[in-house]
Amino acid sequence: MTITDARPVLSTSDLEQFDELGYVVVKGALSRAEAEHYRQQILSLVPPTLELPATWGSHDGRIKPMYSAGNHTFDTPDLIPLMANPTLYAAASQLLGSPKLRVLDGSIGITLRNDAHRDTALSQTLHIDASVPNTADDFTFEPAELQVGGCYYLTDVEPGGGGIHVVPGGHRRVAEEAKAHGPGGRHLRENWKRIEDMESIEITGEAGDFALLHHLMPHGASHNRNPTTRVAYFVRWVREDQTWGAGAKPAPGAYNTHQTEAMGELGRKLFGVDDW
Template structure:
């Protein structure tokens, strides 16, 4: 285990894992949850489905992939039952190592459910490769600074075997994005339709066990894949940014954003992560 570059944070990632993240753009954090915890949260997410299986009109359904929505314009499920997934201390420590700061904000909280899909047997991906860039579309270029960086990805709440609907990534893809953006000489943020339609790169599937977390650089091209297995893949997505993130993503929430039940579920540590209290 390496020493942490951030004072006061017990390291989670080894020197080799940090090197892998910087070189490949992703790393697997093994055992972010126990198998029992993963199954608990899996069952909590399954309970989101209506008993009659009639999907709400706001939910997305594409090629066997279900995207639940908390409301029409909100994908975040930060209920007291699921909120602990966003305050996982092991993942916070890993994110702190990569972001080189202890003052972080936690984001996302979305859910992805991928059923078995036998269609398109020659196509591994059910979604075009893209990046979830932290730079607004109104900005022409990335800064490529640590302050701009977002790190995040998904918990696997089920075992994900090959061809089991695992997230696809492009090894070293974050470096390819940076090189192409820099070569554009201005306007690099706008390439490939704001990097939402990346069709010239090849990806691999990231497998894992229930409780593992796939942690990605925010410039990593990635996409959902078809699930050819009987096991329904259930994932929960979380991101971390620095409090002083370049484009303001780490700002405090508006007053009253969270109710008392959510605040209680956060605990002292979580209230700092969500920006309710100061670090």
């Protein structure tokens, strides 16, 4: 698949589900062999002594590696292809209504089995990861503001296996509440980082699937009660003309030769190295 001949990935029913529920699972974004390759790449980041770097997060069995202090993006040549996946680019283009996109995030989540806190499925408060800065008072709800993103499952995620939790239709509830509040809707619920009165469900899937969410979707990490360690890689897309500037071009020299070679033609445009 090239940039110019990308065919629709999401069916009419997929698009309807995304509009109504705020999420869709893109099946087989990677083959099982590819998912296993990237799983091994990510697990190789964990020190064999299990002495985690001080900058890494570790909460209730969920490990969040950090590339450096304050930087969670792993855009190394080995992992960059995950951010330039043509199938997911095509799906994001359908949802964002533009072929000219930028790619963001590149963070990692490793969720070990955790036998504690049996009274709750969630290990994280429901929240949203909107591409709207906290300094803004309100969402615009315009297409150019929209962000879509989520995570690759690089392992099979069965029920209770640490899958991402979402609130079906929650993106609409967030929008309705913010609009009804009037000015300052962006700042409700601690800038929408603490949503405690909505019921969520777990998204399960197979290795290679991608859980794709609307940027106003309340979501959260969950406890893994199963032996299989869940390994996930997170990616987000915005339009090049994103309202709040998330699609801005990178500073000159932000990426080295090895990174740009790993990006390929599509990736160089998604990362803003080349013009669309």
